[in-house]
Amino acid sequence: MKPLEGIKVLDFTQVHAGSLGTMLLADFGAEVIKVERIGVGDISRYWEPMKDGASGYFASINRNKKSISINAASPEGKEIIEKLVKEVDVVTENFKLGSMERMGFTYEKFQEINPGIIYARLNGYGQKGSLKQAMGLEIQMQAGSGMMERTGFAGGPPVKVGAAISDHTSGTYMATAIALALVEREKTGKGQVIDISILDSLFSLMEANVAQYSLKGVASERTGNGYPGAAGYDTYQAKDGYIAIGISTGRQWKTFCTVMGMEDILNNPDYKTAASRWDLYETSLLAEIESYTMQFTRDEIQEKLWSVGLPCGAVATPEEAMESEQVKAREMVVDIDDLGVGPMKIQGVIVKMEKTPGSVDASAPLRGQDTIHYLESIGYSKEKIEALQANNIVEF
Amino acid sequence: MAVLDGVTVIDFTQAYSGPFSTMQLADFGANVIKIERRGYGDQSREWEPLTESGESGYFAAGNRNKRGIALDLSKEEGVELAKALIQNADIVVENFKVGTMEKLGLGYEEVKKINPNIIYASLSGYGQYGPLSHLAAYDNIIQSMCGIQYATGFPDGIPTKVGPSIGDNLTGLNLAFGMIVAYYNRLKTGEGQRIDVAMFDALFGILEPAIICKSMYNIDTVRVGNEEPGALVPYGVYPCKDGYFSAGLASDAGWDRFCVAMGMPELENDPKYATNALRCQNLNEFREILLEFFGAHTKEELAEIFTANNIPNAPLRNMEDLVNLPHLQERDMLIPINDNCVGEYIAIGNPMHLSDTPPEYKYGSPRIGQHTDEVLAEMGISKEAIAELYANEVI
Numbered sequence: 001m002k003p004l005e006g007i008k009v010l011d012f013t014q015v016h017a018g019s020l021g022t023m024l025l026a027d028f029g030a031e032v033i034k035v036e037r038i039g040v041g042d043i044s045r046y047w048e049p050m051k052d053g054a055s056g057y058f059a060s061i062n063r064n065k066k067s068i069s070i071n072a073a074s075p076e077g078k079e080i081i082e083k084l085v086k087e088v089d090v091v092t093e094n095f096k097l098g099s100m101e102r103m104g105f106t107y108e109k110f111q112e113i114n115p116g117i118i119y120a121r122l123n124g125y126g127q128k129g130s131l132k133q134a135m136g137l138e139i140q141m142q143a144g145s146g147m148m149e150r151t152g153f154a155g156g157p158p159v160k161v162g163a164a165i166s167d168h169t170s171g172t173y174m175a176t177a178i179a180l181a182l183v184e185r186e187k188t189g190k191g192q193v194i195d196i197s198i199l200d201s202l203f204s205l206m207e208a209n210v211a212q213y214s215l216k217g218v219a220s221e222r223t224g225n226g227y228p229g230a231a232g233y234d235t236y237q238a239k240d241g242y243i244a245i246g247i248s249t250g251r252q253w254k255t256f257c258t259v260m261g262m263e264d265i266l267n268n269p270d271y272k273t274a275a276s277r278w279d280l281y282e283t284s285l286l287a288e289i290e291s292y293t294m295q296f297t298r299d300e301i302q303e304k305l306w307s308v309g310l311p312c313g314a315v316a317t318p319e320e321a322m323e324s325e326q327v328k329a330r331e332m333v334v335d336i337d338d339l340g341v342g343p344m345k346i347q348g349v350i351v352k353m354e355k356t357p358g359s360v361d362a363s364a365p366l367r368g369q370d371t372i373h374y375l376e377s378i379g380y381s382k383e384k385i386e387a388l389q390a391n392n393i394v395e396f
Numbered sequence: 397m398a399v400l401d402g403v404t405v406i407d408f409t410q411a412y413s414g415p416f417s418t419m420q421l422a423d424f425g426a427n428v429i430k431i432e433r434r435g436y437g438d439q440s441r442e443w444e445p446l447t448e449s450g451e452s453g454y455f456a457a458g459n460r461n462k463r464g465i466a467l468d469l470s471k472e473e474g475v476e477l478a479k480a481l482i483q484n485a486d487i488v489v490e491n492f493k494v495g496t497m498e499k500l501g502l503g504y505e506e507v508k509k510i511n512p513n514i515i516y517a518s519l520s521g522y523g524q525y526g527p528l529s530h531l532a533a534y535d536n537i538i539q540s541m542c543g544i545q546y547a548t549g550f551p552d553g554i555p556t557k558v559g560p561s562i563g564d565n566l567t568g569l570n571l572a573f574g575m576i577v578a579y580y581n582r583l584k585t586g587e588g589q590r591i592d593v594a595m596f597d598a599l600f601g602i603l604e605p606a607i608i609c610k611s612m613y614n615i616d617t618v619r620v621g622n623e624e625p626g627a628l629v630p631y632g633v634y635p636c637k638d639g640y641f642s643a644g645l646a647s648d649a650g651w652d653r654f655c656v657a658m659g660m661p662e663l664e665n666d667p668k669y670a671t672n673a674l675r676c677q678n679l680n681e682f683r684e685i686l687l688e689f690f691g692a693h694t695k696e697e698l699a700e701i702f703t704a705n706n707i708p709n710a711p712l713r714n715m716e717d718l719v720n721l722p723h724l725q726e727r728d729m730l731i732p733i734n735d736n737c738v739g740e741y742i743a744i745g746n747p748m749h750l751s752d753t754p755p756e757y758k759y760g761s762p763r764i765g766q767h768t769d770e771v772l773a774e775m776g777i778s779k780e781a782i783a784e785l786y787a788n789e790v791i
Contacts, residue, residue, distance in 0.1 A: 003581035028577055049612045056608040131723040135708040143633050143642040144710035146718050150559030151548065158633065158640055158712055160622045161558050162547030168602040172569050177748040179576040180424055184399045184753050186583050192752040200729050200747035205560045209715050211453035212445040214742035219715035225536065225557045233536060235555065242555055244540030311532045315555045318543030318606035318617045329526035332600050333607060345611035350601040351574035352523070354590035356581050
């Protein structure tokens with residue numbers, strides 16, 4: 001039995017962030033009914049990588065979900081949606097601000113139909129605040145939130161994170177907030193509105209930078225691959241690539257120098273204290289360390305350091321990580337037979353629960369594949385459903 | 397009433413990842429009791445920014461709304477006290493190296509004996525099982541090994557770590573999701589369980605485009621810097637008169653408006669740039685046009701121009717810009733807190749805005765052992781017994 005079994009979600013989310021949020025709910029047993037625009041569907045159905053007209057991108061974040069395809073602009077379509085709202089626990093959306101209202105759907109309306117409804121909304125800048133009308137793609141969210149300003153090397157340009165961190169962070173917050181709202185509803189019977197913004201979500205990852213600015217009146221520079229004050233906590237060049245090493249204490253430093261054969265560095269009086277090592281790090285020490293790390297492969301360094309309990313890890317390509325025994329043991333890559341793409345691999349379930357584990361049980365739905373089932377469940381007859389299709393109100 | 401009112405969390409977590417996860421619970425009313433090592437405290441108490449009196453803003457930023465007690469877990473009496481706390485708790489959380497809680501006598505199997513329905517949440521570098529589970533890990537190591545560092549940075553530069561410690565905070569967020577789902581499950585079934593979240597899994601898990609492209613096309617990841625060459629042009633961040641600015645398109649739609657915004661309507665039908673595919677092919681030439689245009693304007697001018705033309709845009713913001721951004725203030729994302737340790741400072745608000753049960757900021761982070769007496773008294777331990785525990789250097 002999965003923890004969210006019995007929870008039904010009417011899911012208006014499209015593309016990445018919201019779809020990721022409802023995927024987390026679906027992985028843990030919620031019945032997520034994706035509402036797609038008739039004739040078109042989620043626009044990420046057309047996004048690369050594609051095969052035989054089906055998108056792997058869509059497949060990976062819409063697994064375990066159902067799909068109904070409706071013309072929500074028509075009065076009959078609206079009636080169907082209102083009937084479905086009555087049957088579900090949660091409604092989710094991640095449209096541009098005001099789109100749901102323009103379709104005639106407001107929280108007040110949902111509440112009238114279903115007083116305990118939880119309504120979760122996600123977009124770039126949120127439902128309130130002076131920037132709420134602004135539009136931003138992944139890169140603008142990273143640029144505007146501090147994420148890019150913090151990533152990269154001192155003196156160099158800001159750097160974009162090489163993953164869709166906006167979508168993942170805000171989607172995971174949305175799923176977590178929905179879980180909180182479900183707890184509240186279980187206790188009081190009451191639903192509520194959830195307002196998640198990507199800007200807030202990324203800003204919340206700024207660690208102690210805001211505290212630093214408010215306590216010290218300055219923000220430190222970008223710190224590249226290192227950590228200010230810690231000589232030995234950085235990414236170094238090896239014979240066949242790069243390796244990250246995490247030396248942070250004096251004891252670790254000694255062990256590191258010994259196991260790497262860097263006695264001359266260890267015994268150099270200029271590098272005696274942590275402070276002196278940091279002072280000379282950029283000017284000389286970094287290059288001296290690399291003159292040793294470059295003599296070995298990533299694996300060789302990894303073996304040396306791991307054997308004495310020092311933290312390090314080779315810079316791996318995502319594909320190398322994908323093939324690693326660790327990923328296999330943790331089932332972080334899952335084989336599926338997608339209805340559109342065919343056999344393919346997608347990401348696994350991050351949170352491992354002992355008694356109620358999440359899992360990938362079904363591939364992403366074809367557009368409108370469950371339309372008939374859900375229309376029947378709210379009392380529509382076969383004839384009526386066929387008539388609705390003939391009139392371009394629904395699609396199956 | 398807060399959502400998690402009445403939920404007691406015994407929090408053994410240290411540094412950043414675990415504290416970030418229990419802060420999510422504390423913001424929504426959970427009674428989070430942070431256990432710190434007597435005489436030492438959480439290691440992040442030593443991390444910058446430090447105030448003149450040596451208190452850490454880093455610690456404060458990750459531990460608001462929690463109460464703190466200091467225990468010596470190397471003493472039997474310390475472990476007994478921890479067990480007594482756990483007996484009446486709902487959730488135990490820890491982020492030690494795998495096996496440490498077992499060595500302390502506080503492993504899941506042991507804890508289950510005294511509280512069979514406990515939710516026991518562990519966060520670690522590589523998880524509780526798997527070939528690397530025994531290894532110590534920091535954020536930089538995990539970013540390196542899972543592939544995200546390789547994917548970040550410029551094609552001709554070196555793999556670049558994501559600045560903020562996303563190995564910690566994103567993993568902490570996933571653990572918070574797991575704990576709340578497990579608590580919801582316990583409300584319905586009465587059963588607790590073990591939760592295992594790994595930094596490696598959490599960061600590898602956000603690299604789905606790489607997994608899919610490898611599996612469908614056998615294509616390997618390349619670093620692309622701040623653009624999307626081969627996929628989307630214009631899409632990037634470029635230097636302008638007073639900083640950096642980003643504007644771009646999600647598809648061919650809007651290209652006409654982009655040309656108008658740049659004051660070069662003739663580009664719309666230029667045979668070199670008329671479609672996204674052409675712009676991808678001729679990115680190097682097109683970039684020169686972008687650099688010249690962005691470089692001739694300020695952030696404010698660019699925001700006005702692109703917004704007027706309905707093009708997604710944003711300036712690159714630094715901490716000063718963000719702390720002074722009205723939008724973040726209006727959204728309760730900048731919270732002035734009078735902290736027990738560092739005094740007045742600005743905390744980052746919780747992004748989960750729930751209309752009826754919003755996050756609450758009741759107090760800042762605890763000083764080491766600040767609530768030891770209070771919590772022990774709540775457990776029904778007498779004044780005399782508490783005095784003896786102090787005398788024996790257990791608390």
